[in-house]
Amino acid sequence: MSTGTTMFMTVMKKSCATVLSPDSFHRDIWKLFPGRKEAKRDFLFRADKLPGGLYNITMQSRHRPQTEKQDEFYVEVVKEYSPEFVKGGLYQFDIRVSPQLSKRNSEGKRVLQRIYKSEQQIDWLKKHLERPTINSSYASEPVCKIVQMDVIQNTEASFKSRKNEIAYPVVDFTGILQVLEPDDFKKMYLNGIGRQKVYGCGMLLLARLG
Numbered sequence: 001m002s003t004g005t006t007m008f009m010t011v012m013k014k015s016c017a018t019v020l021s022p023d024s025f026h027r028d029i030w031k032l033f034p035g036r037k038e039a040k041r042d043f044l045f046r047a048d049k050l051p052g053g054l055y056n057i058t059m060q061s062r063h064r065p066q067t068e069k070q071d072e073f074y075v076e077v078v079k080e081y082s083p084e085f086v087k088g089g090l091y092q093f094d095i096r097v098s099p100q101l102s103k104r105n106s107e108g109k110r111v112l113q114r115i116y117k118s119e120q121q122i123d124w125l126k127k128h129l130e131r132p133t134i135n136s137s138y139a140s141e142p143v144c145k146i147v148q149m150d151v152i153q154n155t156e157a158s159f160k161s162r163k164n165e166i167a168y169p170v171v172d173f174t175g176i177l178q179v180l181e182p183d184d185f186k187k188m189y190l191n192g193i194g195r196q197k198v199y200g201c202g203m204l205l206l207a208r209l210g
Contacts, residue, residue, distance in 0.1 A: 149175035
């Protein structure tokens with residue numbers, strides 16, 4: 001069993017009218033951690049649009065957010081917890097990801113290949129979740145095993161760079177997984193999966209089954 005890390009799960013609402021760009025959430029969430037502006041980001045989040053002009057935001061962080069003196073969010077819950085994963089344990093999972101691969105082009109430069117085909121997106125997530133354990137000399141020994149997986153929503157989002165607008169895939173998955181190596185799985189859970197975390201991707205939501 002993996003133990004020993006204190007985390008905070010925060011659930012809050014935000015008016016759609018205050019979201020000026022895709023990275024607005026990320027900038028405003030940083031305001032919940034005053035004094036840590038130059039620190040490495042250690043939170044993950046996702047934002048789901050609700051009827052009535054609101055977003056529901058779920059965030060996991062390694063530091064307790066300072067929710068009192070701020071007016072960016074309506075904070076409903078801040079729950080302290082210690083993520084513990086049991087070898088052989090089954091978990092319901094939900095995750096929003098942006099499937100992308102980093103490859104070298106003909107000039108030897110690293111470029112991103114964005115994945116839009118459903119079959120390839122499923123393979124991409126499976127490879128990320130069922131990655132080999134860190135200390136394993138056997139490529140067939142995964143961190144966890146996917147028991148069931150379904151695509152809930154497959155969309156596209158975009159952001160503006162200095163030169164142009166860049167689109168990227170956004171896919172919501174749900175399913176059941178079995179943890180095989182708790183310590184390595186915990187590291188994956190804390191770090192998140194894939195790219196575009198600044199835009200609300202990569203956080204693995206889990207519920208223990210049984």
